Amino acid sequence: MLRIPTTERADWKLRAKEFGFHFHTMHGEPYWDETAYYQFSLEQIEKRIEDPTAEIHQMCLEVVDQVVRSEELLSKFCIPESFWDQIASSWYAREPSLYSRIDLAFDGTGPAKFYENNADTPTSLYETGFWQWLWLEDQVNSGHLSREADQFNALQELLINRFAQLKQQMPDHTLHFACCKDTDEDRGTVQYMQDCAEQAGITCDFVYVEDIGLSDRNRFTDLRDNNISWLFKLYPWEFMQREEYGDNVAGSHCRFLEPLWKSVISNKALLPMLWKLFPNHPNLLPAFFEDDPAASSLSKYVRKPIFSREGANISVHENGETVLASDGPYGEEGYIIQAWHPLPRFGDNHTLIGSWLVNDQPAGISIREDSGPITQDLSRFLPHIIL
Amino acid sequence: MKRSRQINLGKMRKLPDLSAAQLTKVSIVIGGGAVLSGCDSTDAFIYRTVAECELDNPLDLQRCEFAYQNALSEWHRTQPRYLSMRDCEYDFGYNGCEQRSRYFYPLMAGFMLGENEQTSDEFDLDFDRPKPLGKSKSANSYNKWVGANGALFGDASKYKTQVSSKAFTPLKGSSRTLGRGGFGKTISSKSSWGG
Numbered sequence: 001m002l003r004i005p006t007t008e009r010a011d012w013k014l015r016a017k018e019f020g021f022h023f024h025t026m027h028g029e030p031y032w033d034e035t036a037y038y039q040f041s042l043e044q045i046e047k048r049i050e051d052p053t054a055e056i057h058q059m060c061l062e063v064v065d066q067v068v069r070s071e072e073l074l075s076k077f078c079i080p081e082s083f084w085d086q087i088a089s090s091w092y093a094r095e096p097s098l099y100s101r102i103d104l105a106f107d108g109t110g111p112a113k114f115y116e117n118n119a120d121t122p123t124s125l126y127e128t129g130f131w132q133w134l135w136l137e138d139q140v141n142s143g144h145l146s147r148e149a150d151q152f153n154a155l156q157e158l159l160i161n162r163f164a165q166l167k168q169q170m171p172d173h174t175l176h177f178a179c180c181k182d183t184d185e186d187r188g189t190v191q192y193m194q195d196c197a198e199q200a201g202i203t204c205d206f207v208y209v210e211d212i213g214l215s216d217r218n219r220f221t222d223l224r225d226n227n228i229s230w231l232f233k234l235y236p237w238e239f240m241q242r243e244e245y246g247d248n249v250a251g252s253h254c255r256f257l258e259p260l261w262k263s264v265i266s267n268k269a270l271l272p273m274l275w276k277l278f279p280n281h282p283n284l285l286p287a288f289f290e291d292d293p294a295a296s297s298l299s300k301y302v303r304k305p306i307f308s309r310e311g312a313n314i315s316v317h318e319n320g321e322t323v324l325a326s327d328g329p330y331g332e333e334g335y336i337i338q339a340w341h342p343l344p345r346f347g348d349n350h351t352l353i354g355s356w357l358v359n360d361q362p363a364g365i366s367i368r369e370d371s372g373p374i375t376q377d378l379s380r381f382l383p384h385i386i387l
Numbered sequence: 388m389k390r391s392r393q394i395n396l397g398k399m400r401k402l403p404d405l406s407a408a409q410l411t412k413v414s415i416v417i418g419g420g421a422v423l424s425g426c427d428s429t430d431a432f433i434y435r436t437v438a439e440c441e442l443d444n445p446l447d448l449q450r451c452e453f454a455y456q457n458a459l460s461e462w463h464r465t466q467p468r469y470l471s472m473r474d475c476e477y478d479f480g481y482n483g484c485e486q487r488s489r490y491f492y493p494l495m496a497g498f499m500l501g502e503n504e505q506t507s508d509e510f511d512l513d514f515d516r517p518k519p520l521g522k523s524k525s526a527n528s529y530n531k532w533v534g535a536n537g538a539l540f541g542d543a544s545k546y547k548t549q550v551s552s553k554a555f556t557p558l559k560g561s562s563r564t565l566g567r568g569g570f571g572k573t574i575s576s577k578s579s580w581g582g
Contacts, residue, residue: 017402018400018401018402019399019400019401020399020400020401020402042389045389129391130394130399133390133391133394134394134396136390150388150389150390151389151390152389152390153389153390153391154389154390154391155391156391156394157391157392157393157394180571181571195398195399199395199398208571209570209571210567210568210570210571211567211568212567212569212570212571213564213565213566213567214564214565214566214567214569215563215564215565216467216468216563216564216565217468218468221564225563225564235570235571239570239573240570242573243569243570243571243572243573244568244569244570244572245569245570247489248569364389364390386389
């Protein structure tokens with residue numbers, strides 16, 4: 001695993017315009033960064049990332065299976081009681097899922113360590129599935145990279161195939177796509193999903209999350225008052241469950257992507273549960289609920305809120321002292337702690353690997369770099385190759 | 388190969404391209420709405436209770452009960468639903484609503500029977516297609532018979548009226564949006580949340 005500086009494509013910003021990639025620069029800082037790329041060996045990809053990704057996902061499903069059967073665990077996971085039955089039914093019915101992204105710390109050697117699971121609303125999908133794929137295509141065509149160069153990135157192909165399967169289960173249904181207003185990044189991600197679904201032959205529509213209505217028949221509706229019977233929502237379940245229409249999910253006759261059971265594994269309480277069920281697994285870091293006496297066995301650890309996103313409200317502690325902290329709005333539901341395992345550094349960059357799954361199949365990776373050890377929403381996205 | 392074998396770049400391109408791709412996105416709605424047919428009106432009788440129906444139709448005692456039960460289940464299928472008793476009573480008046488589980492529903496106040504179009508007999512009623520009605524108490528339609536979809540059928544003191552024969556077509560059971568904005572509020576208090 002190498003970080004190799006390279007020349008940017010001269011026309012990449014034009015290409016971005018052409019393909020509708022509008023969020024390559026955010027808050028005045030570069031987000032897409034092709035001044036370097038990472039190079040992996042096929043063995044690193046297959047043995048160290050792809051296989052563990054599939055295995056970690058299966059372990060996460062085992063956690064779901066345990067949690068939905070236990071009221072004690074459901075409350076430890078801070079899932080509102082009115083959703084316990086629904087989540088269990090969603091799991092027992094094996095409501096189909098579409099995708100997830102698990103975050104891994106990996107430096108090219110040794111086992112990749114699992115940080116957390118973005119199982120409900122993973123973003124950076126477009127950059128991964130399409131944009132870095134196009135980068136490789138362009139760099140190979142212009143002779144900057146060898147024709148032998150490959151990429152671990154079947155994301156778009158697998159998404160389209162998965163949509164084609166889901167279409168069989170929901171014949172004649174329109175799939176509505178939803179995200180929040182005022183974010184180019186989310187709008188772009190959802191548009192990309194919609195493009196993939198349309199290529200699988202699904203009839204699609206779009207509605208902003210804030211515009212979703214509730215009808216006199218307890219159906220969710222779009223702005224034209226059409227019923228929403230199938231919804232892809234780039235909006236977290238843990239928010240929806242606590243909002244005004246949360247109570248209406250039950251009788252809404254709507255199928256959701258991701259399904260409700262994903263709220264069990266997009267939750268940081270997943271981490272201590274995994275450690276409990278699979279102690280000393282080489283890809284796992286020791287993790288505990290904060291109130292677990294065993295937590296005191298960790299001298300250096302990361303404290304993460306049960307619900308948190310983009311690295312918010314995370315702090316690092318060593319021998320009782322706080323050595324690092326990020327602020328943010330989360331944490332009211334409680335915390336878990338996870339053994340300290342820093343991201344590998346390549347030069348001044350802390351590098352995080354996002355490993356994607358489509359349903360339960362490893363589908364590719366994305367690489368984010370941050371100048372600090374906690375990856376946040378301003379970290380840069382870099383492409384990679386396999387050679 | 389570990390990457391997507393092929394991506395259709397044409398489909399991924401987003402620059403405004405005013406060729407065929409754009410034009411196919413424009414959907415044209417022609418006609419649409421139901422055709423209004425003018426003068427197929429029918430006499431209709433509205434009964435508040437089974438007993439009222441039986442008094443008027445002494446030869447059809449069981450059929451009154453049958454029509455009432457059918458009307459009631461049709462009413463339960465299509466009646467409007469409210470999130471609070473106050474909202475329901477605003478439209479249907481004090482004692483005009485009931486609570487079932489978490490929601491509030493107006494009570495059926497009567498059922499309407501039209502003429503049986505299969506026979507020529509003027510007073511042969513169609514007991515098989517009863518129309519359930521509520522009694523509206525809202526300010527702009529005070530004391531009017533009202534269907535589950537909000538259609539009005541005249542003054543609630545009257546028991547004989549004239550309606551379009553379409554009035555007896557069962558409602559689809561859908562769909563009026565009562566409100567919006569019940570999702571998406573958390574986002575404003577937590578500025579960034581993407582995973």
